[in-house]
Structure formats: structure tokens, C-alpha cells
Amino acid sequence: MKKLLIIFILIFITGCDSYVELNDLAVINTLGIEKDENYKIYAGITEITDKEALSPTLKVIEVEGDSLNKIVDKLSITLNKKIYMSHLNLLLINDTIKNQELKSIINYFLNNNETREDFLVASTSDIKGTLDKLKFQEINELVTNNKRETSKTIYTTMYDVIKNYYDNNPIYFPSLKVTDNISLDGVKEYKNNKYTSIKEDDVLYLNYYLNNIDTYKYSYTCNTNKYLYLNILKGVTTNLNNELLITNEIKVISNDCNYNKNEINKIFNNNLKSNLEKFTKKKITIKNSIRGIYEN
Numbered sequence: 001m002k003k004l005l006i007i008f009i010l011i012f013i014t015g016c017d018s019y020v021e022l023n024d025l026a027v028i029n030t031l032g033i034e035k036d037e038n039y040k041i042y043a044g045i046t047e048i049t050d051k052e053a054l055s056p057t058l059k060v061i062e063v064e065g066d067s068l069n070k071i072v073d074k075l076s077i078t079l080n081k082k083i084y085m086s087h088l089n090l091l092l093i094n095d096t097i098k099n100q101e102l103k104s105i106i107n108y109f110l111n112n113n114e115t116r117e118d119f120l121v122a123s124t125s126d127i128k129g130t131l132d133k134l135k136f137q138e139i140n141e142l143v144t145n146n147k148r149e150t151s152k153t154i155y156t157t158m159y160d161v162i163k164n165y166y167d168n169n170p171i172y173f174p175s176l177k178v179t180d181n182i183s184l185d186g187v188k189e190y191k192n193n194k195y196t197s198i199k200e201d202d203v204l205y206l207n208y209y210l211n212n213i214d215t216y217k218y219s220y221t222c223n224t225n226k227y228l229y230l231n232i233l234k235g236v237t238t239n240l241n242n243e244l245l246i247t248n249e250i251k252v253i254s255n256d257c258n259y260n261k262n263e264i265n266k267i268f269n270n271n272l273k274s275n276l277e278k279f280t281k282k283k284i285t286i287k288n289s290i291r292g293i294y295e296n
Contacts (some may be wrong), residue, residue, distance in 0.1 A: 024079040029058060030134065032092040032127035035101045038064045041071045042131050045079075046087070054130040060131045068108045085115045089140055091158065092127045095171070095188075095195045102190075106162050117159040117214070123173040123195070130178050139182060143174045146184055151213045152200040153184050172198075205275035209244075211237050220267055222257035229253040230268060244282045246272075252292030261290050 030044030043059045063078065064073035076083045097105070120140050124130045131137075146153045154172045164171045170191040177185040187198045187206065192209050198206060207213040213234060220228040235247030250268065259267070269286045276284055 001228055006191055006252055011042040018043065024077070024081055024187070026079050028083060028088055029084045030090045032087060032093050032131055032133065033068075033097065033101075033105060033232075034127055035096045039068060039101075039104075040064045040067050040192065041068070041075070042127055043075055044090075044131055044134065050134070058131070058134060059288060062128075068104055076168065085112070088115060088119045089117060089137065090128060091121045091224070092124055092176075093121065094123060094125055094127055099193050102161070102165060106158075106165060110159055110162065115285050118157050121156050121158055121161055121173060122176055124178065126178050130182060133182055139176065142184060150200075150204070151207045151216055152186075152203045154187055154203065154210075154212065169257060176286065183192065202275065202278060205272070206279055208272075209232065209276055209279045217253075218268060218271070220257075220271075222259070226256040228257050228264065228267070230264070232268075239282070242282050244280060244284045246286045248286065248288045250288050250290045250292075252290065255293045264290055 014058055026043075027046040028043055029046040030042075032044075034040050041063050042064065043061045045061060045069045045158035046058065061075065061079070063071050063075045065074055072083055082262075091105075093105075109117060110202045120143060122139060122143065143153055143155050147155050149228050153174045156171070157174055161171055163169075170189050173190065175185045175197065177183055184200070185197075186200045187203045189196045189198055204213070204216060208216075215233050216230065218230040218232055220230075224226060229252075231251040233249040233251065234248065237244040250264070252264065255264075268288065272286060273284050
């Protein structure tokens with residue numbers, strides 16, 4: 001994204017017949033939206049303070065209004081610049097955004113030809129505090145890396161929000177908390193006009209259920225300093241009426257417990273079923289192919 005931003009800026013600096021002067025353009029990198037009596041937008045505007053290094057910084061402007069279109073127009077008048085959202089990479093919301101507000105946000109982006117739908121949407125109870133500590137692309141990289149390494153978060157784009165909203169499915173937002181730094185705090189599930197917090201360890205199994213995960217590590221303690229370590233290569237999760245069919249290939253990494261194949265299968269399946277029951281009331285059938293180190 002930073003490279004794209006630099007290329008974008010260079011295009012305007014070097015010039016063409018139909019360009020807009022860079023000084024007349026407000027490049028919105030991040031938006032925060034909350035609702036009390038009115039909407040409040042926190043607009044993170046990308047600025048180049050070091051022209052030689054082309055190092056972007058984020059300037060945050062707060063604007064209120066009774067509709068998103070009016071707020072953006074007001075922001076443009078306040079800054080005396082054209083608002084440019086094609087480089088928007090992050091939208092922050094909080095629990096004040098319910099059905100009506102979410103529908104307004106969706107309609108705004110669907111009807112705006114100058115915006116994309118691939119930007120990250122995240123939840124935080126402290127939008128302003130998050131933006132005050134935010135560094136360029138920090139949250140996007142945090143969510144991306146966590147999703148890849150642990151599968152304990154969900155990378156939700158505006159496209160995902162729109163699709164799940166109109167399909168009447170739950171929407172899952174990566175949840176952020178702010179202390180000295182910005183960190184992940186599980187996931188917020190939005191369903192039936194209500195937000196529910198899902199802890200990080202449970203998000204792993206939510207991703208499993210949603211087919212968002214291909215592999216993960218599982219560990220089980222059988223005694224003091226004795227462990228069973230498994231690498232789970234997940235197959236397909238199939239929904240058939242009221243039954244959930246799951247296939248896994250399990251590689252035994254280490255087996256200090258000296259469990260046999262049937263014992264490993266039972267321990268893992270019991271754990272998986274109990275965790276998946278948090279997200280589905282269906283009958284769960286699991287089939288495993290186990291290879292590696294175990295006692296015959």
C-alpha cells in the first residue's frame with residue numbers, strides 16, 4: 001500500500017493533462033465512524049511531511065453530521081480540498097454502529113464510484129485513542145500477520161460486510177484494544193443487531209468452522225512435562241442439513257504421552273467437537289487420517 005501511495009503521489013507531482021494538484025487533494029487513508037445523536041467521522045488524512053523520503057504521516061480530523069454524505073461534503077469544505085478515498089485501507093467502527101448505521105455505511109460505499117470494497121473493517125471501543133496511536137498500515141499488518149500465523153482473528157473487508165449483511169449472516173470484525181500499543185482482542189460478532197465478543201482461542205475454531213483455515217497446531221498435556229503435539233491439516237467442512245462433516249489429516253509431531261492411534265483420535269475429536277458446538281448446534285461427524293509417531 002505504501003508503494004502504491006508513493007506511485008500515486010508521483011503521478012500527481014510529475015503531472016499530466018487532467019491531474020488534480022496534490023495540495024488540492026485530501027487522501028483519506030483511515031476512517032473511524034461512530035453514532036450518537038449524529039454521526040461522527042474521524043478522517044485519517046495521509047500527509048507527506050518528508051518530501052525527499054516520501055514518508056507518510058496521518059493527520060486526524062473530526063467532523064459531525066446527520067448523514068455520511070453531508071459529513072464528507074463538510075470535510076471537503078473544512079479542508080478546502082477534494083476528498084480522495086481510493087486509498088482507504090481501514091475503517092474503524094464501534095458498538096454504536098447497528099443495523100441502520102451499518103446500512104448507511106454500506107450504501108455510502110456502494111454508491112461511491114471513487115471507493116473500493118477491499119479495505120479492512122475493524123472494531124474498537126476507542127476509535128480516537130486507536131487513531132492517535134496508529135502508524136501507517138499498522139493495523140492491517142497486525143491483522144494479516146495474526147491471521148496467517150495463528151488464525152485467531154478474521155480479516156474482514158467491506159466486501160465481506162456487504163455480502164454477509166445482505167445474506168443475513170453474522171459479520172465478524174477483528175477487535176482492537178488500546179493500551180500503550182494497539183493489539184488484537186479476539187473478534188466481535190455482529191448478529192441480530194447485537195455485538196458479542198469472541199475470545200482469541202475460540203476464534204481459531206470459528207475460522208475452522210467457516211473454512212477460513214487450512215492448518216493449525218494442537219497440543220495436549222497428559223502429565224507433567226509430557227505433551228502430545230499435532231499438526232492439523234484440515235480438509236473440507238461440509239454442511240448437510242443438520243449435520244457437519246469434517247475431514248482432517250493429522251500429523252503427530254511429538255508424543256511423549258505414548259498414545260496410540262485410537263487415543264489420539266478420541267482426544268482430538270472430543271476437543272474439536274466441544275469447541276465447534278459454540279458456533280453450531282449441528283451433529284458433528286469427524287474423520288481423521290493420522291500419521292506420525294504413536295504407539296501401536
